[in-house]
Amino acid sequence: MSQSSASTAVEDGHSHDDGPEYPPGTVMLHSKLKTEKENKLTLVPTPTDDPRDPLAWPMWRKCLNFGLLSATTMALFTGLSIQHIFWAPMRKDLNVTYDDLTRARAAQLGSEAIACVIFIPFAKKYGRRPVYIASTFTFTWASWWSAYMKTVPELFLSNIFKGIAAAVNETAVQMSVRDMFFVNQRGSANAVYLAALKFGTSLSPIAAGAQAAKTGWRSSYVTLSAVMTVVTLLFAATFEETKFIPRAQGNAAEKSRRGGARLQTGDGVDSTRGETVAPPPERVRWPRDMSLQFLTTTDESIWRTMWNPIHVWWMPHILAASFIYGSSLALIIILSSMKSIIFPAPPYSFNPGQLGLLQLAPFVGSCLGIFYGGYLVDRLIVWLARRNQGLYEPEMRLYMMPLPAMVMAGGLAMFGITAGRGMHWIYPCIGSAMTSFGFGALGDMVLTCVIDAYPNMVSLAFVAIAFFRNTLSMIGTFGLGPWRGSMSVESMFIIVAVASLVINLFALPLVIWGKKARTVTAARYRRLAT
Template identity: 35%
Template sequence: MANFSGDHTEHPPGTFLMADHDAGSDPNVMSLHPKPSNDPNDPLATDKARVAVQPTFWPQMTVDLHTSMDTLSHGNSSKLAGLAIGGFLIVPFAVKYGRRPAYIFSTALMTAASWWSSRLQSSPEQIAANFLTGVSGSVNEACVQMTIADLFFVHQRGRANAGYFFAILFGTYVTPIAAGSLAATKGWRWSYYALSIALTVETLLLVFGLEETKFVLPTLSPTGDRHALATMADRDKLAVAQHGPMPDGKPDLVLEQRNSMQNASATLILPHTYWERMRLITKTDENLLQVLLRPLYVVLLPHILITSVAFTFPITWLVLVIIMNPMFFANPPYNFTTAVVGYMNIGPFIGSLFGLFYGGILSDWSVKWLARKNGGLYEPEMRLYLLIGPAFAMCGGLILYGVTASAGAHWIWPSIGGALFAAGLGAHGDITFTMIIDTYREVVAEAFINVTFIQNLGGIILPLVRPSVQRVLGPRNQFILAGGISMLVSFMFIPLYVWGKQLRIMSAGRYYAAVEKVTR
């Protein structure tokens, strides 16, 4: 186990030398972090080339299931409840037994829930199926962030997270377009049939194509492993056989041979075969009970707590927009068909692409530039300098969407508002999630169990209180209030701007204690 004791004031968790400014070194060359090994099976050495449907057709479902749109929105709450608690149930097993079984199990569970949803006969069934969908989807955030930490260096993680958020926002905004078209021509059940078929194929692809990214450094003598290195005793015997017995008083000969053979062996480790890469379990010796409890221990680490609470609000506003879209556009003065309601997601999807470029590629570039300006030293809070853009985009987007849609303005204006909000949402999540990985890499799973749990609380509560709030404020003022709260919440990151490093120094002992605790 690594020794985490000592003074953390100079280099607390997350601080490291990204660019070496020593004499004779090239300041443009990035120092890789985490440090890669020489093992060809190290995920950091992997070739990177390998590496929200329902509301659209709620109007149809209300007729078929003899229910109301408000009741259907409770199913959305149950899905978010499943998301909130599912991480505590599944992710600890991904830490101990590997990412691969967690991905396969969760996708298979989501496939089953989708097939069930295609045959729904009542609102209670819809709520139950949505809950299972949420539980299966909870693996999404924590495990994906673990995989990004496994595969990518610090200066690559922003764009890696951009790819993750692209997939999330593609599902959020593009899938309803296809779902709406299918629902309009064949009925809402066919939207679920298509999704179920796609998920079934995806499950098979994961079973036969998803490699494990959890990496365990090989020991010197793992018995029975075809990649095993010879034991030290065997090496000593071989050195004596090749060079004769060591002279009296000169033990360095065998030691020399031992060291040279050990260094040479590092280059002889063979890549895993296909079936070794596809093994279902990659077990390590973590204490499972401690892994289950560790999220409760790390939730108070400042960067995790602030990000978890702050990201609750963008997710809440996303749920609000998803719920209100069919209410605005399927009714007068718009009277859009189910298919056209789905097309209203095109604007937000385009906006999300700009947000992901901003929060991913631009963020990675900016931290490299800032690290060079800082004498080569990287601080995770450097990513937060770009958060001002998403703050204004989400605030302005929510207000523009709500004010214009409630007034019955031309559909292009709420589309632009939705695009601004989606751009801010994607960039905000990309920047803040990557900051957590950079700061607390050893507890990424536990960090995102907390993020997932806390961020979904607002979405669970919103469908229950929205009708009352809307009756009092009206749709227009409801979105103006949401935009104002969104801007205020962005100020929560100011303490991390100003005192982020000091907070990491103060909490370093708690972080390292959490890392050590799980291996006992």
């Protein structure tokens, strides 16, 4: 196939020839359009001429919409992350043990695993907006409940409902990233999302801990709930739907409802993107013509969409991303939980305010890691594609993985050895920052690689990834009590560090054989993406 024909690749990232040279995910990122010496960056996916298409939105409108999504994400993950700072006072107020608190956190993770399987198909069929709104309202209600809970069952139930709401948000976000951004922008978009997530998990707890030290842990939950209420109302009023149905498909859907042919759609309902399907509509005027419809319905089967993740989890890119991201997050959760057990006890004797300040180090590390895995990798793939005759391969995002993999393993070992020996708190903080740098970079790289490799199957892929990830995290949290009782903190984290390094080696087969794997799975991908 010539370069000129390759540059007309369709949205799902494979050429019209569908040969082994252009499997799903391989796209022409550079094409020689005017002269043999002039390279132009090709927009992949190709936007339509319809101004309702989120890909065709001006950048300020994309940033505004994604900013709302990031703000909501930050608030949600603040609610998921602050509880472990309050464990010491909560033990007294609720008459619970550390084992009860870790089990409640495990229940939250278990509900996340199940909820993404059940509710994400609704985001695919009815649009992202109604699912986002329902999840934020649910989380706000559960946050108010947490502020006034008095019993152990309430602790478990409030955590379960927060887990359900968060699972929907974090999985659907990847669908919106795919809806709004081009291939060379997705790493940076995911970096913004992960930065918001880390702000919620690392920086917000500093303020929550300081407030709890002065006025009690319940007041921190009241503040969170009030903020969540405002964010939820703002989100419901202004967040625009990112699912796009081209006009030709919208007409087909209407015919289908009247007894015509059945409309089959992919993840972004964009199998016709880049084709001339109808005259462009009148110019959209913002905010008058904002996409605030509550439902954007297409003809997928809910039951089929719930079942299909079983058929995708074993595909090499999805399996590797699930294992790398899920296992790494489980190790981060173990580190976070151990902070809440080690530092309130001698020789540190930290109060909730001081525990909150410990989150500053991982926040700094995460920001550096997200910049590395997002912006720098986005720049790298453009350069690599230019050197590869214009062709971009999703595995190119993994070329910079060795550094964060080694830094993360070193950080885990440093945290465990220094905290286990009761050394000055700065040393565990450095280890925590190194760990977060590694996780931030690795997470951005592997998740964006999956989006690029199977772009029309994002919802199915991320349901599988989220289920696998939350299941591993739940197992790690449940096993934390017996594990820490059977060996020293130093021994625990040496094992964890070695495990982290071994886990990240699973990216190596993708780098070597990833394109071949995409070629082998191309037929299954196209079948599941329709």
